[in-house]
Amino acid sequence: MPLVPVLAHSQDAQRVNFGIEGDFPPWSSVDSKGEPSGLAIDLIRDFCRREKFDCVINVVSWDSLIPSLTGGKFDAIMNIGINEKRKEVIGFSLPYVISPASFITLKTGTLPSLPDTGTPINVEDKAAAGPILQQLKGILSGKTVGVVRSTSHEQMINAFFGDVTTVRTYPTAPERDLDIKAGRIDIGFDNAVYGASELAKSGNGDLSLSGPLFDGAPLATQVAIG
Known part of the structure; x- marks a missing residue:
């Protein structure tokens, strides 16, 4: 699923709320200053810079990611593996990494x-x-x-x-x-x-x-x- 067209049709195309877990280094964690950091965080920031979106990165617990997405709290979430069960309730972009x-x-x-x-x-x-x-x-x-x-x-x-x-x-x-x-x-x-x-x-x-x-x-x- 192409990500940009989906986010561009949100209510506020310039502001995108991302949700991500904070206990999954090196993909995502919280640094000593309380700021989100990691490879996935860098991907979000690069994506938002290139597409000129005003992105907010929300660090939450793993369990709350999908419910927050389907409940409308977030526009997109990161760092979740693709499987058939999840495809029933959420859509996926192209993979950005395959990790064993x-x-x-x-x-x-x-x-x-x-x-x-x-x-x-x-x-x-x-x-x-x-x-x-x-x-x-x-x-x-x-x-x-x-x-x-x-x-x-x-x-x-x-x-x-x-x-x-x-x-x-x-x-x-x-x-x-x-x-x-x-x-x-x-x-x-x-x-x-x-x-x-x-x-x-x-x-x-x-x-x-x-x-x-x-x-x-x-x-x-x-x-x-x-």
């Missing part, structure tokens, strides 16, 4: 490492991905996996490992990561770029990205349908 997903482990935890680390897999290619998924299923059996709720990552874990694991959901990724570090869950699953960004921070040397890189859901800008 991977597991986040505690080096001294119950699952310090997984096989096939860094190996890209396409879960639609059953012949190639099947043996890898089956091996992971055996390793993850009986374990607790942490994901951010209502995300494509939650859907993926439930689809491939939900019958052998306990899936624990969190409002934000940092809350999940604290439970990994504290040993309250065995492993996390999230966007690999987010994971690499967090692991590079001071104090996170006890965490690692492990296991294969799962084909990720394309990230796009979303607008309400109707």
Whole structure:
């Protein structure tokens, strides 16, 4: 869906309200001055500069993004993966990035490492991905996996490992990561770029990205349908 024509037909074509989550670095976060920052924030600002829109960036919780869009509070939201269920209620622009997903482990935890680390897999290619998924299923059996709720990552874990694991959901990724570090869950699953960004921070040397890189859901800008 072309984004500019949709936004240009809003009630005030010069002012556009964007909604975005603030706990998804390096895509979007809040800096020490309380200002939104990150790669997706830069994309919004560049888009608004080029199209001469007066844009307001609203940082909100993940759970409130889609309801705020469909309720008319925002004209567009960012950083949500494309999937068929969401297409029923919101429209998507062309993807601006496709990012894989991977597991986040505690080096001294119950699952310090997984096989096939860094190996890209396409879960639609059953012949190639099947043996890898089956091996992971055996390793993850009986374990607790942490994901951010209502995300494509939650859907993926439930689809491939939900019958052998306990899936624990969190409002934000940092809350999940604290439970990994504290040993309250065995492993996390999230966007690999987010994971690499967090692991590079001071104090996170006890965490690692492990296991294969799962084909990720394309990230796009979303607008309400109707």
